[in-house]
Amino acid sequence: MRGYAQGKNDYLQRLRRIEGQVRGLQRMVEEDVYCIDVLTQVSAATAALRTVAVSLLDDHLSQCVSGAIEEGGSVADDKLREASEAISRLVRS
């Protein structure tokens, strides 16, 4: 069981929509759509991926990290360090 288990279908739906956006981008490039319109669509797909990332992180904190802290011990510290690194990667991506 993962932190995102409860929202699994929702995540799959959002990822399929993002896949559609990226396929749409290929079509736009193939059809020589104006650069700025392609860029607007790239920004939309990027923002959608960011939203997925923030949701995954929320679920991870409230399920996995929270669970590890309740159990206590060194696992909790490891989970927190791991989550911090993921946040750092996310902020910089």
Place this chain on the structure above:
Amino acid sequence: MRGYAQGKNDYLQRLRRIEGQVRGLQRMVEEDVYCIDVLTQVSAATAALRTVAVSLLDDHLSQCVSGAIEEGGSVADDKLREASEAISRLVRS
């Protein structure tokens, strides 16, 4: 002819790779892969989209905007304003 015309095949290849990453993300969620590993892959796809956006903007500036400025007149101003708005959207996405 668009600013990205010369690199069209390269863009298509990069976008297909990103599409593959997003499909990979769906598989990861379906197979209950650990949240942090999903997140790492989301960050990778986001960074790849950003790189595409920066390249598209480069091409747009050096081709379309540059061409409009050489021609002069109000079109140049419009192109610059449009490019600025795209940069602003990109920075915030």
Place this chain on the structure above:
Amino acid sequence: MRGYAQGKNDYLQRLRRIEGQVRGLQRMVEEDVYCIDVLTQVSAATAALRTVAVSLLDDHLSQCVSGAIEEGGSVADDKLREASEAISRLVRS
């Protein structure tokens, strides 16, 4: 006691350095320094602020949120929701 208590002096030092960077930016603008060089310095200050934010979030998770989860109850949920909102704001800033 706050999550950042142990690193307080380090945070103050980093913030003073960022304050110095922002004052440096004013001097650059006053002395008509070349736009791109001003921009490079703005990016440096932004990156320094981001690093402070990620550290503060780390400390907050490993101290405050962690403590609330150990105690359990609705406070833990509130802390987690609050942290998620802060991450979301940070990612979008």
Place this chain on the structure above:
Amino acid sequence: MRGYAQGKNDYLQRLRRIEGQVRGLQRMVEEDVYCIDVLTQVSAATAALRTVAVSLLDDHLSQCVSGAIEEGGSVADDKLREASEAISRLVRS
């Protein structure tokens, strides 16, 4: 004369306000203000710096880069390459 010459006073005012925000952050840390409130203020200062960066880039494109393109030659190419690198740094900061 720089691209930001006309808005110089406005830039100085915005930078002084950001300096004030960063000094405010030091006071918050000294007075042990709650982490999340400090973080909110860090996000506000980061967003303000980003807005300054986007404005500087706008001015640079519409003044310096535009001027170089009108003059033509290799200087225009250099300016465009330089602007692209600044955008790339900005997006990643």
